[in-house]
Amino acid sequence: MASKRIGVYICHCGVNIAQNVRIDDLRAFAAGLPGVRVAQNYMYMCSEPGQEMIRKDIAENRLDRIVVVACSPRMHEPTFRNAMKSAGLNPYCLEMANIREQCAWVHKDADVATAKAKSLLAAAVTKVSLLEPLEEREVPVTKTAMVIGGGIAGIQAALDIADSGFKTYLVEKDASIGGHMMQLDKTFPTLDCSACILTPKMADIKNHPNIELLAYSEVTDVKGFVGNFKVTVKRKPRYIDENICNACGSCAKYCAIAIKDSFNAGLSKLQALHIPFPQAIPAAYVIDPLACRYTREGTCRQCEQVCKDLNAINLDMQEHSIELDVGTMIMATGFEPFDANRKPELGYGRYENVITGMEFERIVSASGPNQGQLLINGKKPKEVVFIQCVGSRDKTVGNEYCSRVCCMYTAKHAHLVREKLPDAKITIFYIDVRAFGKGYEEFYDRVKGEEVYYRRGNVSEVYRKGDKLICRGEDTLLGQALEVPADLVVLAVGLEPSPGARELGQLLKLSKSPDGFFLEGHPKLRPVETGSDGVFLAGCCQGPKDIPDTVAQAGAAAAKAIIPLAQGMVKTETMVARVRAEACRACGYCVDACPYDAIALGEVRLGRATKTAAVVNEVLCKSCGACSAVCLSGAIQQSGFTDDQLLAVIGAIGKEY
């Protein structure tokens, strides 16, 4: 092996590094290390002049290895790789030593920080000479997208992708798209009718030539990788052909089985054969197999008789699965309202006049069970209490986070109560009011002016006294205990991840943040990306958010999902795992350890013989290194992090300088 010609570039990062690491010492030290031809320092290596320095030295000094001594490779590795590429060097002959986060920022003493920086620099120089040039490869992309979840996030994302000319599958687990937004009455702070602004978008989904809606369906398996996902979608039997049904509703009149109406938050009943709500898309009826007399007991079939002419009903419909090829995917699985039963002290489930925010939405909605009249047990409540932060900012239920919408929807609820019951006494218990969005503070101010009493404090207990409920708490501003009587208590329940999202996340190998929502690629710079290339996040599956934020994020996710489709090719991981078949004992540990199904056991040629050994699918490999960590014989090695490279690094760090 010819000796390497290494260039070392030390970054000051303004004063971030320079104030605590002696740059001149470091440069002199670097210049004396074996193989180092050039050692330079500069104020900002990532700046254009900094990169130009590297390019120039590569040309003038015929450098073949570059060490950048600066910050974490997480941010600027691509920057320097590109600089090397443009100077004609293999971009994988780069090593970065992080002396900012690992030295300057964490050590107070410049001697200590400089000594450690020398060790890290020496390790990087040692490792860089052992690096091998790697080839980048590209694979073609299936120019189709899939959006999972048909709430406002999924609807918006699907429309945006489809509008840019790519075929999009929209998968919804329920019988109709619309999600929770469809259940809301008015939206804060503008008080638009929620359904009225959503239904046009739902109609667009139905009519869009590029969108294939797969309602009443669930994703059960995902294989493959960005650009080439193979998704299995389970199509649950609707028992009514959605392409034939004209939603005339004649059949439902003959269905005698009543079930809870989940669209109305369980406040009313509908038939086992039903349409979820009048504006449902697909505009077709559905039969609940858990309730239907025929699917449960094998008798009845009345509905089929009614629909004899159209013949849309088929009670023998079977569940089946289809496999779809897609290039990119968007998760838009939304949220589930916090289950108020988990706060038993608030009386939900025990007193029927303690309700959740979602139930309130349905009660006051013009399309709800009361046709918009605010009646509790047939009577108008005189005193209404709202309790905020139920299931949010509450460690006792494991939810430390703020659900971000409850302050505003409670203000909206208070406003709606005032509108419907001008004489009612309205009290809101709050911890802090968070009115952060555009027009939110103004709306909050307006509601405060509508004789709504905001009392700062938590309610510790709700109990019945005579025909009233008593909300006991403390006004922390006045520092006094407080008992407020109520005819209606509305719990501002927070938002939790959808229960089904968990398994789906596992299929797509998505990480979760501590709050249980999906983790974005980077909290600031990759807010809709995920750890899985080609999978993006939209809406509340990533964290609680309101409708404007959801729509904005859905658009962003769509734009990101379009990029690989528009490019037509995706780069595959370069620093993949490699197997030395001679040493492989075919135990299959790596096969099981690989989270990306990138390794299988297969027959490989070894000279004239063949042998069973691990085989890496380099397109699927994400270079996580799990395989090489479990390999007992060291037969599988990850490029860029091989045993000899890492052992050399440990050796270099262990030396005294």
Next chain:
Amino acid sequence: MDATKSLRAIAREVLGREDIACLIGYEKGSYGFRAQPCVLTEPDQADRLIFSPLCVHNLTNYLTLEQIGPLSKADIGKGKIAVVVKGCDSRAITVLCAENGIKRENLYVIGVHSPGVVDLKKIERRFPNAVEPAEVSLEGDSFTITCEGETASVPRSELVNAKCLRCKNNVPQGCDVVVEGPEHSMEDDFADIAALEAKPLEERAHMWQEQFSSCIRCYACRNSCPLCYCSECILDKLRPQFVRRSVDFPENLLFHSARAFHLAGRCIECGECERVCPQDIPLMVLNRKLARDVKELFGYEAGADPEQKALFVTFKPDDPNEGIL
């Protein structure tokens, strides 16, 4: 004696079958208390087999060899290998099968309910002049020992191997045929490990310094281990060289620590490494320390369940720690 008789009957039948290439069992040794492994190929050899408390070896170690006794690789390929296993040995087969080290369908496993084997070092200290092949059997709670023409009776607890005193289960698992006998099983409380851990750090450091300084790196521990069977051991590699060839305390320590970690969640505690060590290094202490940790941290026991995946690749989606995903 009953076990030997049953074993011979089984062997005669098995060796007569066309699909069996050979049978690995124990026969009377030529010296003192040493029974020895044997490889039989013909039914008329069946009477050479014995089973007694002297049958200390874990014969599953032979299963991963390229050549078994007189049989070449080609001979082995002609049929199944029949092997005699005790309870602990059978768990080695479970681990080997789980990691594709051997294929279960290539084996015919003959299990024996072992009442416990002797500790050869103890028995040879007790009867130092045994030259003629001795005989040992268990009668009640005592070993009956016939040695150099004299018969003695010694309580089982004095001569039995320590591993048998904490035997998890002496019923061999996953066998094709079993020679039955008294069953026993118990929960291992790892009291020995706890006692060692309770000692001060300096004392332990001193102990291991002494133990590993005496290691001559004969590799008997590795060669006798049924689960150390990589064709290329990572500790033999020169590039990168994890362990240098020099026989001294630091390199010996590294060698034994690496071996112990490679056996974490795999070691089935047959104790062969410790038995064969010419320097009497208590290697099982290392293995048992890791076995205890693996059990406490992950609720995992090596070889306990034929269905379980290897510890290293067991992934729980609800793992409390952050993973690589």
